[in-house]
Amino acid sequence: MKAGKVEGVIAEFENPAALIKAAEQLRDSGYKKFDCHSPFPIHGMDQAMGEKRSILGWIVGPVAFIMVLAGFLFEGWTSTIAYPLVISGKPLFSYQAYGAVAFALMVLTSALVSLVGMLAINKLPRFHHPVFYSERFNRATDDGFFVSVEAQDERFKEEDTAEFLKSIGGREVELLVAND
Amino acid sequence: MSVENTVAADTFTEPPLIKGNQTFASVTEIISSIVEKKPKKAWFVLFGLASSLVMILLGSIGFLVWEGIGVWGVNNPVGWGWAITNFVFWVGIGHAGTLISAVLYIFRQKWRTSINRFAEAMTIFAVICALIFPGVHVGRVWVAYYMFPIPNQMAIWPNFRSPLLWDIFAVGTYFSVSLMFWYTGLIPDLATLRDRAKTVLRKRVLGLFSLGWRGGNKQWKHYELAYLLLAGLSTPLVLSVHSVVSTDFATSIIPGWHSTIFPPYFVAGAIFSGFAMVMTLAIIARKIYNLEDIITLKHLERMNMVIMVTGMMVGYAYSMEFFIAWYSGNEYETFTFLNRAFGPYAWAYWIMISCNVLIPQLFWSKKIRTSIPLMFVISIFVNIGMWFERFVITVTSLANDFLPSSWDYFSPTFWDVSLLIGSFGLFFTLFLLFIRYLPMISITEIKGVLPQADPHYYENHA
Numbered sequence: 001m002k003a004g005k006v007e008g009v010i011a012e013f014e015n016p017a018a019l020i021k022a023a024e025q026l027r028d029s030g031y032k033k034f035d036c037h038s039p040f041p042i043h044g045m046d047q048a049m050g051e052k053r054s055i056l057g058w059i060v061g062p063v064a065f066i067m068v069l070a071g072f073l074f075e076g077w078t079s080t081i082a083y084p085l086v087i088s089g090k091p092l093f094s095y096q097a098y099g100a101v102a103f104a105l106m107v108l109t110s111a112l113v114s115l116v117g118m119l120a121i122n123k124l125p126r127f128h129h130p131v132f133y134s135e136r137f138n139r140a141t142d143d144g145f146f147v148s149v150e151a152q153d154e155r156f157k158e159e160d161t162a163e164f165l166k167s168i169g170g171r172e173v174e175l176l177v178a179n180d
Numbered sequence: 181m182s183v184e185n186t187v188a189a190d191t192f193t194e195p196p197l198i199k200g201n202q203t204f205a206s207v208t209e210i211i212s213s214i215v216e217k218k219p220k221k222a223w224f225v226l227f228g229l230a231s232s233l234v235m236i237l238l239g240s241i242g243f244l245v246w247e248g249i250g251v252w253g254v255n256n257p258v259g260w261g262w263a264i265t266n267f268v269f270w271v272g273i274g275h276a277g278t279l280i281s282a283v284l285y286i287f288r289q290k291w292r293t294s295i296n297r298f299a300e301a302m303t304i305f306a307v308i309c310a311l312i313f314p315g316v317h318v319g320r321v322w323v324a325y326y327m328f329p330i331p332n333q334m335a336i337w338p339n340f341r342s343p344l345l346w347d348i349f350a351v352g353t354y355f356s357v358s359l360m361f362w363y364t365g366l367i368p369d370l371a372t373l374r375d376r377a378k379t380v381l382r383k384r385v386l387g388l389f390s391l392g393w394r395g396g397n398k399q400w401k402h403y404e405l406a407y408l409l410l411a412g413l414s415t416p417l418v419l420s421v422h423s424v425v426s427t428d429f430a431t432s433i434i435p436g437w438h439s440t441i442f443p444p445y446f447v448a449g450a451i452f453s454g455f456a457m458v459m460t461l462a463i464i465a466r467k468i469y470n471l472e473d474i475i476t477l478k479h480l481e482r483m484n485m486v487i488m489v490t491g492m493m494v495g496y497a498y499s500m501e502f503f504i505a506w507y508s509g510n511e512y513e514t515f516t517f518l519n520r521a522f523g524p525y526a527w528a529y530w531i532m533i534s535c536n537v538l539i540p541q542l543f544w545s546k547k548i549r550t551s552i553p554l555m556f557v558i559s560i561f562v563n564i565g566m567w568f569e570r571f572v573i574t575v576t577s578l579a580n581d582f583l584p585s586s587w588d589y590f591s592p593t594f595w596d597v598s599l600l601i602g603s604f605g606l607f608f609t610l611f612l613l614f615i616r617y618l619p620m621i622s623i624t625e626i627k628g629v630l631p632q633a634d635p636h637y638y639e640n641h642a
Contacts, residue, residue, distance in 0.1 A: 017638035023397075035396035039204060039372070040628040041404050044635060045397045054405040078329065078337035087339055100346035100424050104353040107417045111357040111410055115364055118406035122399045125391035132394075138375040140395050141368065143204035148396070 004178040007130035009162050010137065010148045011170025016042045018169055019145040023048040025168045026147065033153035037131070037146040059117050064110040071102035130176040148176070197291055197629050200473035204627050207474075211623050212373055214469050219616055222468055227612045233605020240598040241316055249319050251595045258578045258590040263317040264428075266600055268570040269453070270310035270607075271351060271425055272446075275418055276454025277303025278358060281365070282414035285407075291482055293625035294475045298465065298615070299458045300362045305610040306457075307355045309603040314347070316599075343427040350424035357417055361410045367393050367403075368624040422446040429573065436516040436577035439504070445497035449566060452490035452536070455483055456562035463556045465615060474621055477550055484549040487562060491540035494569075498537065512582055520576045524589055528572050535565020 013019045016038065023036050027050040036045060046053070075098040079085070084092050119125070131137050131148050140146050147170060149161050162173045198207075244251055254261040277299040284292040318324050327348050329338055338345050370390035377383040393399070423443035430442040459480070466475045505517040520529045539561045543549040548558075580587050614620065631637050 015638060016633060017635040020635050035394075035398050037395045038397070038400075039208075039368075039395060040624045040633060041400040042397070042633070042635060046401055049397055051398065051401055054402045056402055056405045056409065060409050074329075075340040079340060083335065083337040085339070087341060090341060094341050097341040097346075100343075100420070100427075101340055101349045103416075103420060104346075104349035107413050108353040108356055111360050111413050114406045114409040114413070115360045118364070118402045119391065121402045124393065124399075125388075127387060127392045129392065129394060131396075141372040141375045141393075142208045 006151055006158050006175050006177055007133070008148055008150045008156075008176040009158070009165065009173065010131060010134050010146055010176055011162075011165040011173040012136065012139075013145045013147065013170060016145060019147065020044060020048045022147050022165075022168050022170065026149070029164070030155055031149060031153055033150040033156075035148050037137070037140040037144075037148065039141050039143060054121070056114065056117055056121065060110050060114050063113045064106050067109040068102050068106035071105035072098050075101060130178075133176045133178060134174050136172060136174070151176075196631060197294070197476070197478070198474055198626060199476050202473065202630060204630070204632075207626050207630070208372060208376075208623055210471070210474065211619050211621050211626070212376055214615070215373065215617055215619060216376065220468065223612060223616065227609065227616075230605050230608035230612055233602055234609050235605075236598050237312075237602025237606055240595055240602055241312070244316055244595060244599070245321055249317065251593060253590055253592045253596055255588050255590065257581055257586050257588050258575055260574050260578060261590055262571070262592055262596040262600060263313045265567065265570040265574050266603060267310050267313040267317075268425055268446075268574075269567045270306045270313075270603065271354075272422065272450035272453045272566060272570075273457045274303040274306035274310070274354070274358070274454060275422060275447070275450035276458045277301070277306075278354075278361075278414050278418040279451050279454065280458070281361060282411040282418060285411040286415060290629045291479055293622055293629050294479050295458060295462060295483070295621075296625070297362075297365065297622045298461065298611075298620045299454075300358065300365065301611065301614045301618075301620070302454075302458060302461060303358045304355065304362060305607050305614075306454075307351065307358065308610065309607050311351060311355065312603060312606075313599075314344075343424065343431050346424045347428060350421045354417060354421045357410070357414055361414055364403075364407055364410060365622055365625075366618065367391060368395060369619045369622060371395065372623050373619065419447055422450040429577075434577050434581060435510070435512040436501075436520070436573070439501065441497055441500060441504070445494070445501075448490050448493035448497065449536075449569060452487060452494055453562060453566035455487045455490065456559040456566070459483055459487070459555060459559035460563065461611065463552060463559070465620060469615075469620075471621070474626060477552075480552070480555060481549050484543045484555055484558075487559070488540050488543040488549075491536055491562070495537035498533065516577060516580070519580050520572060523576070523580065525572060525576045525579070528568050529576070532565050532568040532572050535561045536569060539565070 011022075013022055019036050019038060020042065023034075023045060026034050027048065034049075036042075036049060038045075045051075072095070076093055076095065079094070080092045086092070130150070131140075131146070136144065137146060138144075147165060149156060149165070153161075155161070158175060162175065165173050200206075202210075249263075252261055252263070277296075280292050280299040281296045281303075284296075315321060315324060318327075327338060327345065340346075367390055370386050371393035374383060374386035374390045377386055423446065426442035426446035429437040430439055432438060462475055462480070462483075466472060502517050505513045508514075520526075539558055542554070542558060548554050575590050579590055627633055
């Protein structure tokens, strides 16, 4: 039987505080392609990992702005150019009435972009990932706190990285090898 | 000289939100085991009951579409009967869910985590029930798509000046955004269920819907911002939806409807009725599934306070309407309000006042707002009262308008009643399916508010 390619290494940590400490040490020793898995978001983890703030807001904001304008113009276009019809003697371009629909269109599209944008940035759905090779990783959604380092990281060396994770308090250090 | 005020520090330390000294694993176990075990007998009984009412709903809709809306009790002045009453009632019920999930999230009210998931589910199901009524009220349901701005062979477009069209957009957006918000919250919990799944089918289905969630911080980072954005978008949305619904009435010239107080008055009423419904459902679910440690008395008490406060806002709106009717000097307006309180529908008006204004005042007493049987009964009264509020607004104004010769009395028919009962059946059927198959409390968020979720916890307790 030929041993598969090592795609990363994973280690378990005791609790959220230990995970944060591990993240800080990984960050300081120059690792980039690592992630800290926890059943809930941990306060302060972004700084510990050296992560920047999510860019999602910069995507949703412009969409909201464009859509509220587009909704307003669309309403104006249908009632003045596409289908000019006098109703109750009101002017064709009754902009006072356009707020509710323009607002609803803005909220609808921005919410959609928030959800879809979040999934796209996270590259989800993705049903296969090296971390799932580990049997223990099931507990990452229950009460396990894990660090995973990907093999693509510049500093990654099977033995060294595993040793390093052990030295910073990681338990059950495991190489991620395709098991199928 | 510096004085350390240790007394104040002790007084203001909050007791834990979640009781029973839970660990992360025990939270997972308590909540996920509900959907992994075979349901209890009570669930089957309730589901059987609720789904038979859905049959009544479907039958009634079928007959209504076949025969036309003449099967209802609507008559010449009262063109809007129970259909709009039910619509406004159900949309209102939904509001508590969004308030809890979005507004309380932005205000960082951590106690919301125990109730937000099923309150959001309730929102979605209530809005589904609400959408049925304007849907069937159009009479020719097969041309309902005319309401959407779709390019068509007749080259006509909807009239964007009409508040009824605003409604389509407001409620449609509300439904879609609530659904997305709910699903976003569900992703990590579905991953928890996926990782606990024993059978291949469960693994596959839950795996599909949890999208391969790994719980890495590089994902949480974007996830949390997306959640915050959705909360930020839902907050003005929840305030706008019932405001738009109220413009269905307020932009007309009918006495009793043509009033600027309507938008805030409707929003307060919506939150009031929604919280009452959350209360009714939470008390039952908590009892059946032994969730007393997670939905504690403290949570219920806080919800009761919200009910009391919004109940007083509604009471204020009722009295202000009366005051303005007199102060305006408009005789039609004055008549409409006197007629509401002392006319042919006085019975409905006083049911509304007793249920919405008087009964919630009992919550001033700590004994009553922490007594589960009493708060259950009061929440039912509020649900009834808020249905009557919409009935009073809709029917009394239409039945006795400007011209006495056109007045008429509205009485519901069998089909009015069967549609209302059927919509309750649909609501409970969907809700029962939800608690059977999905985690009814957010596992992730509950873990996040446990004391040991805070990294600083370990500095003091190491």
